[in-house]
Amino acid sequence: MVKTLSDSLTYGKKILKPFFVLCVLLALSGIKTEVFAEKKGPEPDIKVGERLFFGLIPSGEGSASCVSCHAVHSGDSINWNPSAVEMAKVAAEMDLATFKEHLLTPTGAMREKVHVKYQLDDEQLFHLQGYLVQLSENGVEDAPISINKLLIFLLLGGLMTFALVDLIFTKKIPYKAIHVLIIVFGLSFQLKLVAHETIDLGRSQDYMPDQPIKFSHKVHAGDNKIDCLYCHSNADEGKSSGIPSAGLCMNCHQVVRNGTNSGQFEIAKVVDAYENNKDIEWVRIHNLPDHVFFSHAQHVNVGKRECQECHGDVENMHILKQEHDLSMGWCLDCHKATNVNFKDNDYYKTFEALHKDLDEGVRDSIKAADIGANDCMKCHH
Ligand code: HEC
Ligand code: HEC
Ligand code: HEC
Ligand code: HEC
Ligand code: HEC
Ligand code: HEC
Known part of the structure; x- marks a missing residue:
């Protein structure tokens, strides 16, 4: 009980003591967070x-x-x-x-x-x-378009199911044309959505992926007239053409460090890959299925075909893209249409009957297909 002044003072002290301790503790922790914050620095907004x-x-x-x-x-x-x-x-x-x-x-x-x-x-x-x-x-968060597309897809599915059920069982809508319209429109929209999604997948004509370095064939093969074979030397003697290594790039970029279009940024990546022995992870563009055999040397060296016949106007492309669909029909059509340089090439010596035809004027030209280029086994081992 509080009776006198001194009583109330001691009572006050009793309350004040823990309060004081609490204050000291708080202040200490305050200083502590202050010190901590000082170490970490302010946060960016x-x-x-x-x-x-x-x-x-x-x-x-x-x-x-x-x-x-x-x-x-x-x-x-x-x-x-x-x-x-x-x-x-x-x-x-x-x-x-x-x-x-x-x-x-x-x-x-x-x-x-x-x-x-x-x-x-x-x-x-x-x-x-x-x-x-x-x-x-x-990184950059993708816009949630695909979720919207999925929703539309499911909604259309639901609508079509409803139309189908009503057409066969419930029969609430009097005109059959309405059911048919719903189903036809629903299906064609769904097909369109699916087609859009799958076009981006896998290999296809006009395919041009983002590359790790903005390498431009127009700048190199076009403006600076560097020969295709300088970089793809394997095309002349090997099955594949190959992509040059950073070491080859450095033949020039040891000196050339500033690009007219890109400044130092892109060439710096070449230098970095070279100096730190990193692979440049080029994304492959052309890709035949494994069951097809194709040889560059056969076409470039023996057949004397220009790169451009199959790859298009590469020297005008900043971003390289696949020009043809690489389908079987594409290969066969060219073999049926293209003359081989029959007379002057030792490679064709063994075709004696054809040489005779040519000499006697029975044929005026020999197409690639005539020498067996369209036999199944030539392309499918
Ligand atoms: C200075 C070196 C250089 C020169 C010259 C060059 N290329 Fe390339 N080529 C590359 C590099 C690097 C790539 C990989 C990056 C890319 O796809 O753009 C490539 C990729 C390609 C590809 C696609 C390969 C794939 O992934 O399917 C084709 C086709 C090609 N080059 C054809 C040509 C032709 C044709 C020429 C001549 C007109 C040529 N190149 C000249 C360096 C070169
Ligand atoms: C034979 C010489 C040569 C070779 C080999 C070469 N380059 Fe170049 N490169 C050049 C020249 C010349 C330029 C143009 C510089 C300018 O814009 O003045 C250039 C420009 C560039 C640019 C900048 C383009 C711009 O306009 O900003 C990049 C990126 C580049 N090269 C990448 C490569 C890569 C990757 C390789 C190897 C696959 C390579 N280069 C091989 C000569 C070469
Ligand atoms: C007009 C186009 C343009 C604008 C606008 C621009 N940049 Fe750049 N930026 C570039 C180019 C081009 C390069 C490559 C320069 C080089 O490497 O020579 C670059 C390079 C950079 C780099 C790499 C470091 C370096 O300098 O090589 C940084 C970081 C950068 N920019 C930040 C910014 C920021 C932040 C802004 C906005 C405040 C900005 N840029 C606005 C074109 C631009
Ligand atoms: C007769 C058509 C044809 C001609 C001519 C041709 N290519 Fe190709 N090229 C192809 C096909 C098809 C592929 C895909 C091969 C594969 O996936 O196995 C390809 C792939 C490539 C690749 C991808 C990488 C690799 O090693 O296969 C490069 C690079 C290339 N060609 C460069 C060239 C160059 C440079 C020339 C000219 C010297 C050339 N091509 C001539 C049809 C051709
Ligand atoms: C631009 C025309 C052209 C295209 C496109 C083309 N070829 Fe050829 N191909 C030729 C010519 C010309 C020859 C004959 C050269 C020779 O004697 O081998 C040939 C020969 C061949 C041969 C060798 C036949 C033999 O006698 O051994 C094979 C295999 C072959 N092509 C596969 C393909 C495949 C696979 C494709 C498609 C991916 C293709 N070619 C696309 C022009 C073409
Ligand atoms: C000049 C080369 C060439 C010749 C000759 C050739 N094919 Fe093909 N074939 C291809 C190519 C390239 C593909 C891959 C097409 C693609 O991926 O779209 C293919 C694909 C196929 C496929 C798989 C179909 C698919 O959709 O993937 C079959 C099956 C096939 N060929 C059978 C044959 C038969 C049978 C013959 C002989 C009558 C034959 N091929 C001759 C180049 C050839």
């Missing part, structure tokens, strides 16, 4: 960084948003600028001072041209780099 990247927060008058060059998705035509994720991987490794320098006071012919007019303070640069670190780790 990823959202602000993302807005800066996409140009939703102005980054200087007349400056372009990062995403306008460092694209998030790849398109049909070549984009020489580093993709967003590739750029982010490089940016994530930089300290803030280097990152700042690359954007605000860039050196190097290409960077001086593209990174201009940025007015970003240290805090904004910090947030921007924070976003890029995240981007380099997580």
Whole structure:
């Protein structure tokens, strides 16, 4: 019971003591988190960084948003600028001072041209780099289109089932034309969806995947007139043409370090692969099934065919794409239509009867098919 002043004081002390201890503890832990936070440093605001990247927060008058060059998705035509994720991987490794320098006071012919007019303070640069670190780790999230497509697919399925059930059993809708319409439209939409999804799968005509380095046949075989066989020397004597190694690239890129279109970024990858003995993981474009035998030497060396007859205008392609479908019909048609240089090539000496026909004027030309190129066993061992 509280009766006197001193009583109430001791009572107060009783309450105050634990309260005081609690305060000290809290203060200590506060200091502790402060110290801890000091060690870890402030966290970047990823959202602000993302807005800066996409140009939703102005980054200087007349400056372009990062995403306008460092694209998030790849398109049909070549984009020489580093993709967003590739750029982010490089940016994530930089300290803030280097990152700042690359954007605000860039050196190097290409960077001086593209990174201009940025007015970003240290805090904004910090947030921007924070976003890029995240981007380099997580990549770009795919738009949820495929989920929508799946939903449409299932909905159509449900609608068609309903129409079918009603047509046969429940018979609620009086006109049969309505059932038929629903089923026909539903099916054709579903087929269209399926076709769209599968076209992207596997090997096909016009196939042109993203490559690890933006290697352009137009720049090399076209503008700089480098012979196809300089890089694909195996085509002349071997079954396959082969893709050159980084070592061969370095014959020139030991010296050439700046590309007119891509700056230093792409060529730096070649140098990195060479110096660190890494394979460049080119994505293979042409691919016959295993049960088909095809030899380049047979066509290039013996048959004297030009690369372009089968691969198209390669010297004008920035991104190489498959020109023909590589179907059996494509092979057979050319064998039926193409003359072989019969007279001057020792390779055909053994075809005595054909030589006689040619000499006596019974035939005026010998096609590849005439010398057995269309026998099943020639292509299917
Ligand atoms: C006009 C196009 C363009 C814009 C806009 C642009 N960049 Fe770049 N960026 C490039 C090109 C091209 C390169 C390759 C330069 C080189 O390697 O010579 C590059 C390289 C980079 C690199 C790799 C390091 C380096 O300098 O080689 C980083 C990091 C980078 N950009 C960040 C950014 C950020 C962040 C923004 C937005 C604030 C941005 N870029 C805006 C074109 C652009
Ligand atoms: C400087 C070296 C170089 C030269 C010259 C060159 N190529 Fe290539 N070629 C490559 C590299 C590297 C690849 C792999 C990257 C790609 O597919 O673009 C390749 C890929 C190809 C492919 C696709 C291979 C696949 O994956 O199916 C074909 C076809 C091809 N080259 C044909 C040609 C023809 C035809 C020429 C001449 C007009 C030529 N190349 C000149 C380096 C070269
Ligand atoms: C015979 C010399 C030679 C060889 C071999 C060669 N290159 Fe090049 N490369 C060049 C020249 C020349 C350029 C153009 C430089 C310029 O734009 O001024 C170039 C440009 C490039 C560019 C930048 C294109 C641009 O316009 O920005 C890349 C990337 C490249 N080469 C990759 C490769 C790869 C990968 C290989 C090996 C498969 C290779 N090069 C082999 C001579 C060569
Ligand atoms: C008669 C048609 C034909 C001609 C001519 C031809 N190719 Fe091919 N090429 C093909 C076919 C078919 C493939 C796919 C082979 C496979 O998958 O086994 C191919 C594949 C390739 C590849 C992929 C990699 C490899 O090793 O097979 C390259 C590179 C290539 N060709 C380059 C060339 C070059 C360079 C020339 C000219 C010197 C040339 N081709 C001439 C039909 C041809
Ligand atoms: C651009 C025309 C052309 C195309 C396309 C073509 N070939 Fe040929 N092929 C020839 C010619 C010409 C010869 C005759 C050269 C020779 O004597 O071997 C030949 C010969 C052959 C032979 C050798 C026959 C023998 O006498 O030993 C085989 C095997 C062959 N081709 C397979 C294929 C396959 C597989 C394809 C399709 C993937 C194909 N060719 C596509 C033109 C073509
Ligand atoms: C000039 C080369 C060539 C000759 C000759 C040839 N084929 Fe083919 N064949 C091919 C190619 C290339 C493919 C692969 C087609 C594809 O993947 O679309 C193929 C595929 C096939 C297939 C598999 C079909 C499929 O859809 O994959 C069969 C079966 C076949 N050939 C049978 C034959 C028979 C039987 C003969 C003889 C009458 C014959 N081939 C002669 C090149 C040839």
